[in-house]
Amino acid sequence: DQQVKQNSPSLSVQEGRISILNCDYTNSMFDYFLWYKKYPAEGPTFLISISSIKDKNEDGRFTVFLNKSAKHLSLHIVPSQPGDSAVYFCAASALGAQKLVFGQGTRLTINP
Amino acid sequence: EAGVTQFPSHSVIEKGQTVTLRCDPISGHDNLYWYRRVMGKEIKFLLHFVKESKQDESGMPNNRFLAERTGGTYSTLKVQPAELEDSGVYFCASSQDNPGKYTDTQYFGPGTRLTVL
Numbered sequence: 001d002q003q004v005k006q007n008s009p010s011l012s013v014q015e016g017r018i019s020i021l022n023c024d025y026t027n028s029m030f031d032y033f034l035w036y037k038k039y040p041a042e043g044p045t046f047l048i049s050i051s052s053i054k055d056k057n058e059d060g061r062f063t064v065f066l067n068k069s070a071k072h073l074s075l076h077i078v079p080s081q082p083g084d085s086a087v088y089f090c091a092a093s094a095l096g097a098q099k100l101v102f103g104q105g106t107r108l109t110i111n112p
Numbered sequence: 113e114a115g116v117t118q119f120p121s122h123s124v125i126e127k128g129q130t131v132t133l134r135c136d137p138i139s140g141h142d143n144l145y146w147y148r149r150v151m152g153k154e155i156k157f158l159l160h161f162v163k164e165s166k167q168d169e170s171g172m173p174n175n176r177f178l179a180e181r182t183g184g185t186y187s188t189l190k191v192q193p194a195e196l197e198d199s200g201v202y203f204c205a206s207s208q209d210n211p212g213k214y215t216d217t218q219y220f221g222p223g224t225r226l227t228v229l
Contacts, residue, residue, distance in 0.1 A: 002154065036220075043116070043203055043220030044155070089155060098143060098207070099168055100218060102155040 003027045004092050006103035014111050019077040021106050023090030026071065030092040034100065035064060035075045038087045047088075048075070080110045114138065116221035118204050124227045130192040133224045137186070137206030143167075144187050145207075145218060146179060150200035158202075161187060162209070194228045201225050 005024045013019045021035075031052040036044035050057040050064045050073070057064050063076045077084055090103040117136045125131050137144045146158040158177070159169040163184035172179070176195070181187040191198055201223040207216035 004154070034217075041222065043205075043222045046217050046219070049217070091155075097168070098160055098216070099145065099157040099171070100147075100155075101157065102147075104152075104154045 001026075002104075003030075004090055004101050004103040006088075006090055006106050008106050009104070010107040010109070012109045012111060013080050015082060016079045019075075019080045019084065019108055019110070021075040021077075021088050021090075021108065023073050023075075023103055024071060025073075025092050027092070027094065027101070028071075029094040030101070031095045032093045033064070033066060033073050034091045034093075035062075036089040036091060036102075037084075038089060038105070044089055077108075082110050082112060084108060085110045116204055116206050116219055118202075118221040118224050120224060121222065122225045122227075124229065125194055126229050127196055128193045130190065131194055131226060133189045133191075133202055133204075133226070135187045135189070135204030135221060137204070138219055140208065141206035141219075142184070142209045143207040143216065143218075144181060145205040146187070146189055147203040147205065147220075148200050149203065149223075150197075155203065158189075191226075194226075196228050199226055199228045 034049040035047040037047045038044045048062045066073045087105045089105045091100040119134045144161040147155050149155045157171040160167045161181045178190045203223045205218040205220045207218045
């Protein structure tokens with residue numbers, strides 16, 4: 001059973017507009033959520049995180065929103081830039097555990 | 113500061129053969145993790161070392177996989193004998209140990225792409 005789901009395998013956005021990537025989870029024990037970005041032939045790179053005591057965390061152009069009641073989080077990128085084109089993975093961990101549980105990833109393409 | 117390095121970057125072997133993957137974590141990182149991504153699916157956890165000890169090996173698929181971390185530095189992941197379904201990209205990650213914090217940020221290596229024919 002997949003505990004972290006990214007239902008959109010791909011997303012195409014025009015440069016300068018907002019990109020919104022979504023992620024759903026099923027495990028109520030998850031208390032920390034992360035987004036990783038991955039370019040081809042490279043490993044995932046940490047982007048931004050949020051703990052379950054918050055509902056929003058912002059870092060420059062990147063904002064992560066957490067809706068615990070809906071078990072849903074989203075990553076907003078604004079404005080989107082061509083260098084943002086990559087695969088984005090949502091990940092979660094449970095209190096006391098270090099292992100990350102990943103979603104399947106969403107391929108984001110930013111069009112000029 | 114050097115990042116996480118993995119060797120080899122690619123490996124092509126035949127079913128039944130043995131392959132050993134190596135990971136060198138970021139210097140000073142006590143935590144080392146192995147993950148695997150199969151056929152474009154999600155990245156799945158395999159196991160977690162704290163220094164030389166296995167903290168969590170709940171993701172190891174079967175006893176054909178053996179992970180070691182000698183002296184708490186680099187780690188190896190051996191697959192013996194390899195099967196077709198072992199094909200995928202094997203990622204290693206490392207993190208510092210910061211007690212009292214949420215999950216420490218894990219820094220990933222570039223991965224080893226394993227193809228079993």
